[in-house]
């Protein structure tokens with residue numbers, strides 16, 4: 399997979415690239431590259447944003463700047479580009495990212511992520527250049543970089559070879575294997591700590607019963623009856 403992140407802060411991703419599953423994915427041939435809007439702005443003095451028409455606080459990322467950056471990267475009109483490539487605007491009001499959307503994106507050969515700062519994007523960027531508008535939750539971040547990392551993290555760990563064990567991404571929270579429910583609880587040594595005992599079934603060595611217990615725990619968490627309700 400090839401992921402291009404358009405950002406004003408490519409340096410923000412240095413730590414992210416050092417994370418084990420990200421490093422594994424990149425070593426395995428997947429690519430994560432950055433385009434800095436500022437390097438392609440047609441305006442003077444590296445300008446990329448402007449004050450909002452109609453007034454109001456903050457600055458808005460300009461449509462001409464984003465168009466120039468997309469043209470420079472792909473050599474074609476971004477209006478056409480979005481017809482055969484996922485071009486994802488990261489914005490708090492977008493479609494909420496969940497495991498199903500992550501899985502869908504992980505099956506793409508290429509993704510383009512547009513992150514913004516300031517008050518947001520000129521709406522024409524969303525309307526004419528983007529195939530998707532995605533949010534990682536109903537709260538506002540100062541910029542799209544953390545959201546881009548969240549999306550990349552979730553997508554990359556779904557790719558074969560990213561995780562240490564091939565089964566790790568299969569039976570995890572919200573996966574089909576668990577019917578969309580949160581994962582069952584895990585325990586490790588010590589088997590008892592301050593009187594808190596690991597459930598006996600997990601120490602029994604009885605694989606069928608362990609499996610049954612785990613699926614029941616997962617299902618109960620999904621309905622909120624195991625450890626209190628989910629939001």
Ligand code: 6GU
Pocket residue numbers: 487488489490491532533534535536537538539540541542545546
């Ligand atoms: Cl994708 N961007 C920003 N700026 N804030 C967010 C978000 C994205 N998702 C939730 N909050």
